[in-house]
Amino acid sequence: MExxxxxxxxxxxxxxxxxxxxxxxxxxxxxxxxxxxxxxxAVDIAQVLEDMSLRNILFIFKTVKSEYTAEIFSYLENDLxxxxxxxxxxEEVHDLVDELSTDDLVDFVEDLPANLVKKIxxxxxxxxxxxxxTINAFLRFKKxxxxxxxxxxxxxxxxGMKASDALKRIxxxxxxxxxxxxxxVIDSSRHLVGVLYLDELIFSNEDTxxxxxxxxxxxxxTTEDDREDVAxxxxxxxxxVMPVVxxxxxxxxxxxxxxxxxxxxxxxxxDIQKMAGTTPVTTPYLKTSILxxxxxxxxxxxxxxxxxxLTGLIISKxxxxxxxxxxxxxxxxxxxxxSGNAGNQSTTTITRALAVGDIGIKDYWHVALKEVAVGLLTxxxxxxxxxxxxxxxxxxxxxxxxxxxxxxxxxxQVSLTLYIIIVLAKFLGASLPMLGKLIHVDPAxxxxxxxxxxxxxxxxxxYFILAKAIIPGL
Numbered sequence: 001m002e003x004x005x006x007x008x009x010x011x012x013x014x015x016x017x018x019x020x021x022x023x024x025x026x027x028x029x030x031x032x033x034x035x036x037x038x039x040x041x042a043v044d045i046a047q048v049l050e051d052m053s054l055r056n057i058l059f060i061f062k063t064v065k066s067e068y069t070a071e072i073f074s075y076l077e078n079d080l081x082x083x084x085x086x087x088x089x090x091e092e093v094h095d096l097v098d099e100l101s102t103d104d105l106v107d108f109v110e111d112l113p114a115n116l117v118k119k120i121x122x123x124x125x126x127x128x129x130x131x132x133x134t135i136n137a138f139l140r141f142k143k144x145x146x147x148x149x150x151x152x153x154x155x156x157x158x159x160g161m162k163a164s165d166a167l168k169r170i171x172x173x174x175x176x177x178x179x180x181x182x183x184x185v186i187d188s189s190r191h192l193v194g195v196l197y198l199d200e201l202i203f204s205n206e207d208t209x210x211x212x213x214x215x216x217x218x219x220x221x222t223t224e225d226d227r228e229d230v231a232x233x234x235x236x237x238x239x240x241v242m243p244v245v246x247x248x249x250x251x252x253x254x255x256x257x258x259x260x261x262x263x264x265x266x267x268x269x270x271d272i273q274k275m276a277g278t279t280p281v282t283t284p285y286l287k288t289s290i291l292x293x294x295x296x297x298x299x300x301x302x303x304x305x306x307x308x309x310l311t312g313l314i315i316s317k318x319x320x321x322x323x324x325x326x327x328x329x330x331x332x333x334x335x336x337x338x339s340g341n342a343g344n345q346s347t348t349t350i351t352r353a354l355a356v357g358d359i360g361i362k363d364y365w366h367v368a369l370k371e372v373a374v375g376l377l378t379x380x381x382x383x384x385x386x387x388x389x390x391x392x393x394x395x396x397x398x399x400x401x402x403x404x405x406x407x408x409x410x411x412x413q414v415s416l417t418l419y420i421i422i423v424l425a426k427f428l429g430a431s432l433p434m435l436g437k438l439i440h441v442d443p444a445x446x447x448x449x450x451x452x453x454x455x456x457x458x459x460x461x462x463y464f465i466l467a468k469a470i471i472p473g474l
Contacts, residue, residue, distance in 0.1 A: 016040070016044075016048065017048060017051075018048040018049070018051040018052045020036070021033070021036065021037075021045075021048065021049075021052070021056070021060070022052065022056055024036060025056050025059050025060070030063050033060070033063065033064070034063065034064050034065070037060065037064045037068055037069075037072075038064075038068055042068070042071035042072045042074075042075060043075050045072050046072050046073075046075035046076050047075075049072070049076065049080075050076070050077070050080065054080075054083050054084075054087065057080070057083075057084060058084065058087045058088065061073075061084055061087075061088060061092070061096070062088070062092060066092075066095040066096050066098070066099045067099050069096060069099075070096055070099030070100050070104075071099075073096060073100065073104075073108075074100060074101070074104040074107075074108075077283075077284060077287065078108065078283075079283070079287060081108050101151060101153055101178065102151050102152050102153055103149065103150065103151035103153075103178075103259060106148075141223060142224070144226055144227050144228070145223060145224055145225065145226065145227060146221045146222065146223055146224070146225040146226070146227055146230050146244055146255060147223030147224065147244065147252075147253070148227065149227055149230075149255055149259045149260075149262075149263060150223070150244045150252070150253030150254060150255045150259075151178045151253055151254060151255075151256070151259070152252070152253045153176055153177050153178045154177050154178055154179065154184060154253070154254045155169065155170055155173055155174055155177045155180055155183045155184070156183075156184050156185075156186050156251060157169060157183055157184065157185050157186070157196065157210055158185070158186065158187075158188075159185050159186065159187050159188075159193055159194075159210070159211055160209060160210075160211065161209070161210050162206065162207055162208065162209060162210070163201055163204045163205065163206055163207070163208045163209075163210060163213075164206040164207070166183070166196070166201055166210050167201065167202075170183070170198075178241075178254065178256050179240070179241055179254070179256055180198055181197065181198050181240065181241070182195055182196075182197060182198070182240070182241045182254075183195070183196040183197070183198065183201065184196075184243055184251055184254070185210060185211070185214050186250075186251050189250065190250040190251055191248075191249050191250055191251070192218075192220060192243055192245055192249060192250070192251040193211075193214075193216065194210075194211070194214030194215055194216045194218065195214060195215045195218040195243065196210055196213065196214040196215070197215070200213045200214075201213065218243070219233060219237060219239065219242060219243075220242065220243045220244065220245050220249075221233065221242055221243075221244055221245075221255070222244070222245055222246065222247065223244055223245075223246055223252060223253075224247075227263050228263065228267050228355075230242065230255060230260065230263070231260050231263045231264050231267070232356070232357045234257065234260045235356065235357070236357060239257075240256065240257045241254055241255070241256050241257070242254065242255045266282070267355070270442075270444070271351065271355065271442070271444040272444075273296075274442060274444035274445050278296045278297045278300060279295070279296040279297075279299065279300075280296075281293065281296050300449055303449070303453075304449055304453060307453040307456075307457075310457055311336075311456050311457060311460055314457065314460045314461060314464070315332075315460065317464075318460075318464040318467075321464055321467055321468065324403065324473075325403040325405055325410070325467070325471065326402055326403070327394070327399060327400070327401045327402065327403060327410060328410070328463075328467060330399050331390070331414045331463075332460070332463070334418075335414070335417060335418060335421065335459045335460075335463055336455075336456045336459050336460070338382070338418060338421070338422065339421040339422065339424075339425045339455040339456070339458070339459045340425075340451070340452035340455050340456065342375070342378070342379075342421075342422045342425035342426060342429070342455075343425035343426070343428055343429040343451040343452065343454075343455050344429070344451065344452065345426075345429065346371050346374075346425065346426050346428075346429020346430050347429040347430075347432060347433055347443075347451050349429075350367060350371075350429065350430050350433045350434065350443070351433045351443045351444050353367075354433055354434075354437055354443050355443075360437075361434060361437055361438055364430075364431075364434050367430050367434065368427060368430045368431060368434075370430075371426040371427060371429060371430035372423060372426055372427050372430075374426055375422050375423035375424075375425065375426030375427065376423055378422060378426075379418070379419040379420075379422035379423050379426075380419065382418065382419075382422060383415040383416070383418050383419035383422075384415070386411075386414065386415045386418050387411045387412065387414075387415040388411075390407075390410065390411035390414055390415070391407055391408060391411050394407040394410065394411070395407060405471055409470065409471060410471075412470065413466055413467055413470045413471060414463075416466060416470070417459070417462055417463045417466050420462060420466075421455065421458065421459050421462060424455075424458065425451075425455050428451060428454065428455065429451060432450070432451055
């Protein structure tokens with residue numbers, strides 16, 4: 001007899017590559033190909049399909065049952081989905097669409113060209129007119145609204161039902177629902193009156209009326225609510241599913257945690273792109289054309305180029321100072337870079353805190369004063385180090401001072417400018433994202449290039465004003 005303690009446990013999550021699938025296709029080994037697809041997770045199959053030719057991908061979708069390929073299809077990038085839909089017959093498209101969940105189908109359809117949308121809706125129309133109407137209704141929701149990401153595949157129960165009838169209802173429709181862990185109780189007018197959890201239902205008496213065990217203190221959102229605000233609610237209350245109601249408080253759909261994960265990823269990507277000074281691009285980098293990438297960046301580059309002429313004008317305005325003390329020009333890049341870096345530290349921190357709901361507009365003065373305090377502390381340390389370092393640079397000849405002004409006076413003037421501009425940068429870094437939130441502009445727009453441009457201008461003006469005030473004879 002084998003010693004069970006020495007048994008080797010083999011993980012079912014084995015690694016594979018596209019070549020493993022291609023070999024089966026080349027051999028026309030359809031039976032093993034179907035088994036291979038069925039035994040592996042859809043998301044893993046979708047990942048390797050991205051590296052395969054369209055001909056081989058279509059072979060899979062034509063030979064493997066649509067109940068398996070539909071889930072794989074939902075994980076693919078939109079452009080590959082379009083290629084597959086174009087490569088399949090109307091009947092094959094119908095079978096595939098029929099297996100897709102409503103929210104996955106809407107995600108697919110909303111970015112399609114008009115001719116392909118028509119093809120998809122026509123195949124849907126054959127056997128399920130109601131579903132076609134639902135898709136059209138989804139497409140009318142704003143792209144960033146809760147309605148655009150919800151699904152209509154959920155279990156609804158009528159108020160006044162017995163627990164036994166509710167369980168029977170779940171057996172009838174639950175298989176096609178997005179989730180059965182949360183059940184939604186409605187009245188005769190479809191108003192949402194409560195949420196019932198499956199575990200409560202299972203352990204209740206068969207004759208119990210569900211109204212007695214449902215939770216009537218529930219969260220819900222409307223179809224018009226911003227999906228980023230919905231994501232914040234999911235995080236704040238640590239929930240897995242959220243009911244969606246219309247303006248009359250009638251239940252129309254639900255949003256699940258997997259939909260919210262996609263929203264969080266999209267919003268984070270968009271914020272990072274905005275903070276980098278580019279127009280958000282939704283397509284994957286390698287599949288985005290050079291023209292699209294260039295057009296997404298050129299606007300901010302032009303703005304920054306124009307703003308750079310402003311700094312040039314400031315330098316020319318104080319050219320007499322540089323002529324008198326040429327060494328002053330050596331420290332301009334350091335001042336501009338440090339002020340921009342200090343400001344970006346604050347804007348990034350505050351933008352993130354606003355995004356996750358850690359702070360709000362009401363916290364402005366608390367946040368601003370805290371950032372100023374941080375600026376006072378960090379600015380002091382950096383200014384003291386900078387003072388010592390400039391003395392070293394000037395005294396050992398790393399930077400040559402050809403003027404008659406004492407090295408310590410130049411070091412003092414530069415370090416004092418640096419100290420003030422760091423404090424100011426922290427204040428602006430806290431204020432600009434808050435201002436964006438107040439005027440309903442994405443706070444991420446206030447980070448990166450915008451604050452850098454503002455601080456570059458302020459740094460130069462302050463630098464030259466302090467030079468005139470501190471250095472005698474200017």
